[in-house]
Amino acid sequence: MTTLDKSGAAADTLTGGPRRRRGRRTVPLPLLLPGVLALAFLLLPLIALLLRAPWSSLPDQLTSTEVWQALQLSLVTATAATAVSLVLGVPLAWLLARTEFPGRGLVRALVTLPLVLPPVVGGVALLLALGRNGVVGKLLDSWFGITLPFTTAGVVIAEAFVAMPFLVISVEGTLRAADPRFEEAATTLGASRFTAFRRVTLPLIAPGIAAGAVLAWARALGEFGATITFAGNFPGRTQTMPLAVYLALQNDPEAAISLSLVLLAVSIAVLAGLRDRWMTAS
16 A cells, blocks of 8 residues: 555656546536437438438439439539639639738638638629629620520539638648748748749648648539529539439439439548548547
């Protein structure tokens, strides 16, 4: 007993205080019940979707022409929108994180505005800007004969509009966490700012870019409001999976459930891919 007491005292001395014994913590009932109800509220619709899924006819549903067209178009347009977001969003995130200019806070707020803007309002704004009679759209139509609304390119633009802020926020946060002295050291050795960004900064922030790209891709894949408002709902041309789900729900509920399962699988894959970035082990 004396040895145990001395070792315990020594441990107390090293840690600077009395040792705390880890035990099972009791959860207060006023917190437990709402927590369980919230979990059930979030999981019940997903469980119902899995229970009502037409598993026997699922292969036939997913290989039908209409479903395959919507799936293929969604994958292509979401990937193209993510590419647009990468090309434009990464430099924008660098400007917000690394440079000082008047109104930077306002610019950051405007960049994040599509996150809270109703997608339908975003679609209307795109029509007013890029439609045939829009501020820029009429110039594109009269000068170059380019019409963006109700085309596949319009789908890409609508998806990039709502998805790019996710990428910008992720990359800007990663840039702010990265040490800028590495870039400064590269510039003192003779590298230009762009070379330092390409050879030093990009490898450092690659995980943040990848996480932002995955988020942007998933957001683009699930976009509905801006797409149907700006690009319409034409099978094979602008009808993406969310639009196909909405249409099939009225005519073919089993097809709607099948497409919903595909979107659910994609969401789970995105969550699993970002697990190490956003979640910590218990």
